Amino acid sequence: MEIEIATIGGYEEVGRQMTAVRAGNDVVVFDMGLNLSKVLIHDNVETERMHSLDLIDMGAIPDDRVMSDLEGDVQAIVPTHGHLDHIGAISKLAHRYDAPIVASPFTLELVKQEIDSEEKFGVENDLRAMEAGETMSISEGVELEFVNVTHSVIDAINPVLHTPEGAVVYGLDKRIDHDPVIGDPIDMDRFRQIGDEGVLCYIEDCTNAGKKGRTPSESVARRHLKDALTSMEDYDGGIVATTFSSHIARVKSLVEFADDIGRQPVLLGRSMEKYSGTAERLDFVDFPDDLGMYGHRKSVDRTFEQIMSEGKEDYLPIVTGHQGEPRAMLTRMARGETPYELENGDKVVFSARVIPEPTNEGQRYQAERLLGMQGARIYDDIHVSGHLRREGHYEMLEALRPDNLIPAHQSMEGFAPYVDTAEAFGFEIGEDLHITRNGNMIQLVE
Structure with a gap:
């Protein structure tokens, strides 16, 4: 059977x-995502009203x-999980294909x-x-399987396309977490079984490939967060926290920790x-019955007024804006655009890292400076990352032992550390290690 991959x-x-x-x-498509930074550099862009071709030209969605x-x-x-860089273009592109979204x-x-x-x-x-x-049957001899993985959003999977030539494992995005706070641990046993059955190709996320060691469990971030908030238990001013909304x-x-330190x-x-x-x-997830969730600006401002009163x-307000997004709640607070008044000594907890991209880094820097100016x-x-380190x-290469390897989820510069790791395993560029760009085709079996 011919096997071809379009990156x-x-x-x-x-x-x-x-x-x-x-x-x-038969063709199976994995992910249709958005590059949010390409949208954020434009003022007041509303992607839901834009044509797909305009978003393609902006570099915001895949061509x-x-x-x-x-x-x-x-x-x-087949979207792998709920982050916008994996599902944000589905509403713009999926209608072109007579196929279900699974x-x-x-x-x-x-x-x-x-x-x-x-x-x-x-x-x-x-x-x-x-x-x-x-599993789901695609056609005779071709089957789709979902393998449970752990990431920084719940219910994430790695899809596997089983073919007569071996499995194609689409490995974006995950960390190996044996002690997650919500959900089951990553199913490494199944990955090892798939490796024993034969893997034709493994497509892997290279986000943290240059970082030594292993990515800590979410339970580690939970302990770190508890330690930080417990240290503020006796503070009688404002504490604000921000994290990824999808996390x-x-x-x-x-x-839970807000309640532990006596805050709503x-x-x-x-x-x-x-x-x-x-x-x-x-x-x-099972939140307390009295937990308030407010998204509309007027409702949010009324809540801030109640807090100040x-x-x-x-x-403990838990707000959007961990990347310094201009219209997010924390940025509005930093600019003094909400009824919530930050004062000298108030604490702002960023339970998130800056996504390493110039737009995000600039916005986050500006937000922190504005917060600091208010004391x-x-x-x-x-935080702990949702992506594998070296x-x-x-461990994944040892489990799967793929015949072919395709690095993904990075720039050419970002691929380099993963290439070093792959070469240490015996893969060779131009043979079974395929470095590619957007819009390319890779013929694995003719």
């Missing part, structure tokens, strides 16, 4: 992921026109919300939920309300 997006940057695998006459070079029919569109339940619900907010295109693809550990495990920890947690910001509300509705020392004390980088990459 469409995410092979020159971190963002706008999209890869297509052709097995005979999927290369799909016309694949000789086959798309049988499934995803884990939480991811699928977020995809539905993206589609519901779309104003330019009607997306009528079937939506199918599939749990980790389940439900981290939000859960913040909510409240979730503020549109995306904070969206992700946590969805996770609670689908029973992935009753006393900042009684509350806020910054607690930085109380030892995790070694």
Whole structure:
């Protein structure tokens, strides 16, 4: 059976992921993501009202026109998890393909919300939920499997396309976490089984490939966060926390530790309300009945007024804005655009790292400077990554033993550390180690 891979997006940057695998006459697409930084550099861009071609020209979504070079029919569109760099272009591109969108339940619900907010295109693809550990027949001899992985968003999977020539494992994004705060540990046993059965190709996320050691468990971040907040227990002023809205495990920890130090947690910001509300509705997390979640600006400002009236020392606002996004809640607070008044000595906890990209780094720097000008004390980088470090990459290669390897989820510069790791395993560039760019085709079996 002919096996061909189209590397469409995410092979020159971190963002706008999209890869297509052709097995005979059948094509499966993995991810359709957004490069948010390409949107943020423009003022007041509303992507839901824009045409896909304009977003392609901006470099914000994958240029999927290369799909016309694949000789086959798309049988499934498979997002791996709910981050926008993996699902943010589905509402712009999926309608071009007569194929279902197949995803884990939480991811699928977020995809539905993206589609519901779309104003330019009607997306009528079937939506199918599939749990980790389940399989779906694509055609005779070709099967799709979901393997449970751990990442910085719940319900993440690595999809595996089983073919007569061996498995194609799409390995974005994960860390090897044996003690997650929410959900099951990564299913390394299944990866080892798949390796024993034979892996034709492994496509791997290279985000942290240059960092030594292994990525710590989310339980480590939870302990670090508890230590930081407990140290503030006797402070009688304002404490504000921010993290990735999609990081439900981290939000859960913040909510629990707020109660431990005698403060009422409240979730503020549109995306904070969206992700946590969805996770609670689908029973992935059990928040206190009285936990407030407010996304609309007027509701948020009313909540801030209540906090200022009753006393900042009684509350822990958990807000959007960990990257310094201009319209996010923390940035508005830093600019003095909300009723919440920051004062000298107030604490701001960043339970997130700066995404290493110039737009984010600049915005985060500006937000921290503005917070500092109001006297806020910054607690930085109380976080663990959702991506593998070097030892995790070694472990995955030992488990899967693939015939071919394709680095992804980085720039050419970012691929270099992973290439060093792969070469240490005996892979050779131009032979079984395929360094590629957006829009390329790789023929694995002719």
